[in-house]
Amino acid sequence: MKITFERSGGFTGLRLAAEIELAMLAESEFGRLSQLVGDSGFFDLPEQILSKERQPDRFSYRLTVAEDGRTHTVEVDEEAVPEKLAPLIGWLTEKVGPKDISR
Amino acid sequence: MPPGRKRRAVYDAGSARQLPGVLVREEGGRAVRDRAVNEAYNTSGRMYDFMSRTYGRNSIDGRGMRLDSSVHFGVRYDNAFWNGSQMVYGDGDGRIFNRFTGCIDVVGHELAHGITQHEAGLRYQGQPGALNESFSDVFGSLLKQWVKKESAARADWLIGAGLFTRRIKAAGLRSMKAPGTAYDDPIIGRDPQPAHMKDYYEGDEDNGGVHINSGTPNHAFYLAAAAIGGYAWEKAGRVWYAALCDRLPPESSFSQAARVTAAVAGELFGRGGRVEQAVKNGWKQVGVTG
Structure with missing residues (x-):
């Protein structure tokens, strides 16, 4: 499984972007991340989850998960993140460090 | 009132x-x-x-x-x-x-x-979104200048000076005086803000680059305020405030903002006067108007 995670916007406008190959992770991280992807029901989420009225300085996310020959991309506004997707975004935000900030 | x-x-x-x-x-x-x-x-x-x-x-x-x-x-x-x-x-x-x-x-x-x-209710997308961001930087910067009693010439025109930790090589997060120069650091990279329309960000991230393209109207404001001189909140700030409250529609483009602020400057401080001219020159120098 491969996850691509991008975050843009926010007051600072600093962009976060990372590609995570799950096979390269330590076993505990592999297990946790696989579980978070599963719990989010990722492949059943709509491609766009947008807020009706954008709140100034909120983040925007774009996540892509590739697994067993299928790929799904979800664009989601921070203020519209579904409850079951929030833990995955939280984990990825923590995991993606300063080295992954790029423009 | x-x-x-x-x-x-x-x-x-x-x-x-x-x-x-x-x-x-x-x-x-x-x-x-x-x-x-x-x-x-x-x-x-x-x-x-x-x-x-x-x-x-x-x-x-x-x-x-x-x-x-x-x-x-x-x-x-x-x-x-x-x-x-x-x-x-x-x-x-x-x-x-x-x-x-x-x-x-x-x-x-x-x-x-x-x-x-x-007030204007500027839609948070593309050019109206970048204007929305720019108005926030303008009045954020003017607040700092007002508190410090700094003239346009003395102000640093930085947004978020002190927001970065000491590990980061940065003067601040954005520079209205010189967009694109606020930081250049091995960890976070370089300030991406364009000072001029020729470097306009066309991508779809960040609601069409609202925190990137805001650099251009930010710089137009700085140029106007610097040319007028004195305290920036007194004339340039008043023009921008009146435009925001009474004149700009939610879908405003940069060129609309340029027209409106120039018109307001004329109404408030004299048609064809120094303030109007400074506002017009500001927008012209950043490439919004020809």
Whole structure:
């Protein structure tokens, strides 16, 4: 499984972007991340989850998960993140460090 | 206009994402031990005073709305925002960012988003979105200049000076005087803001680059204010404020903003006068008008 995670916007406008190959992770991280992807029901989420009225300085996310020959991309506004997707975004935000900030 | 009354409330979100959190300081209440609480309280109060004494504005909605702020939102949250009814601040991750209440202009920026929502209502996408961002930087910077009693010539025109930790090579987050030069650092990269239309960001991230392209109208404001001289909030700021409140529609483009601010400058300070000319030159130098 491969996850691509991008975050843009926010007051600072600093962009976060990372590609995570799950096979390269330590076993505990592999297990946790696989579980978070599963719990989010990722492949059943709509491609766009947008807020009706954008709140100034909120983040925007774009996540892509590739697994067993299928790929799904979800664009989601921070203020519209579904409850079951929030833990995955939280984990990825923590995991993606300063080295992954790029423009 | 009757004088307004300042009312503030600060909440502690306690690292959760539920808003507003627990009420920890109200208008007239004593300082607490938590610095972020006192910063949100004090600086939102200064922004109220600035807008009231300079432009006769009674709070965010012009009708004395209470200024609500929540601090300690989320865990290591490296952001601040306006959620449509209140200001919200994160503590920063501590590696790249310090807490967001520590900068006067950040607080002013967020509160100004509330004013924009109640006035021009600039749509948060593309050019109107970049203008929305720019108005917040303008009034955030003017708040800092007003508090420090700095002329346009003396001000640093930086947004978020002190927001980065010492590990980051940065003067600030954005520079209105020289967009694209606020930071250049091995960890976070380079300031991407364009000073001129020739470098306009066309991508779809960040609602069409609202925090990137804001550099161009920011610079137009700086150029106008620097050419006029003196305190920037007195003339350039007044022109931008009047345009925001009375003239700009929600879908405004940069060129519309250029036309409107030039017209307002003429009405307020004399047609064909020095202020109008400075405003026109500002927009011309950044490539918005020919």
